[in-house]
Amino acid sequence: MYLVTKWFGVFLCDEKGVKKKILFPKDEKEISKRLIEIDKNKVLSEEKKIIKNVKEQLVVNEKRLHRYGVYKPNDPFFIEFDIEPRDFGFSENLLHKAAKVVAEEKTLEELKSKDLQIIQMVNALDDLIQVSNLLSERLERWKSISASKKKIQPLENVFSMVDSSIKYFEKQIEDDMRDIAPNLTNIVGPLIGARLIAFAGGLKKLSSLPASTIQVLGAEKALFRYKKEGGKPPKHGVIFQHPYINTAPRKFRGKIARAMSSKISIAVKADVFTKRDIFKELKLVLDEKVKNIKNL
């Protein structure tokens, strides 16, 4: 027996056709609710109900249902056998409406996630720092030729505003980073951590990157130059901003960057998946390693 879940119902089939069915209500809200459940990897109540008292071995084509039957995604049955919604009185117009609700809800949810806010914040912070440098330079020059207080005041106001926003964002990024990625924050600090997330495009994406990629995040230009034209590959990307690397002698920087990125990759994985605090152990190992490298 094959267990097939479609957007309009749950079906038990064999080679001859549909044996048993439970249809969903003909309502876009009800259908979208079920589609979201499926997306969250949950088993629907209809699915549990239909397989009750079924003695035969079930075959499924979704990993989500692997507990209830053998997972065979490439079984020819699933490819050749199609259940038409129209045969059960469902029009695809309903699917269009339901899919729109699902997509809207999921987009909203994903766009709300904290790591996307952090990316915007850290990019805003970098912009503000640039502006602040520009303004302070201008103010210095202007003051050196003795400006009138009245004329220089507006510029001073903007400068102090930019400075206070910088402090605000730094604080906010630190708070949010400690919240969503405590291990990462404790190992490299909130700002470098936030920049790593920004380069990867999200916390989850960062967690799926290998350590070797994390090591050169932010040095894409140098990396692709190396891949295209040869020469030397970059040793470090944004993690260079960490004092471990930028205060070390040149010849050790590559080695330290490698050790660090491997620990970062472990830390992020813990932040995303197990949510355990492992930074103390990681930090100990990392400090030991850096010490050994420097004593070579």
Place this chain on the structure above:
Amino acid sequence: MKATSITGVYKEKNRIYTENLPCCKGSTVYNERIVYYRDREFRSWNPYRSKLAAAISNGLKISFKTDSKILYLGAATGTTVSHVSDIVRDGWVYAVENSPVAMKKLLYTCGKRHNVIPVLADANHPERYGSIVSGVDFVYQDVSQRNQAEIFKTNVFRYLKKNGEGVLMVKARSIDVSLKPKKAYELVCLELEDAGLKIERRIDLHPYDKDHMVILVSYF
């Protein structure tokens, strides 16, 4: 305005057009030009904006019918999706896109189109939209991922009907920057052929896109 050999695609001078859906009369998706001809409304299809338009301008023949079901992977913000939905007026376009930012725009541009079914999912895992998509006549893919041949294969095997066709937009730069584009195309074609897909045509998208190639594949 003349019909071309491809259903739903029209031509006037050097430009190609599709006829706007009745539900979206008067509205554009990306500020394209609207032309009226014998009381029908046509939207200009810009080959510099859409790789499918570039491929058609360079001589690609695709077998869309007005009631085809199309699986569209990498829908992005809906530029090309809107024209495909113009062509398959009585069919369906499953528009799969992974980025929530792009999906937000897609919902805005194509939400009114009654034959577009938006799916926010990763094309790497076709089974996650198994309850929504089923048996399609055509698979169109434009995802610029390194493993795009693999993504294409898994989706074709799971959802494409027998005797169906598929189109794959290969961006050589995303396969491997250190390879020559020709070599990258060769790699993709080999991978598809090894999986038992037949390569019908390969067309370079020059001058509309740099280092891009469209591959038309049939599946038996």
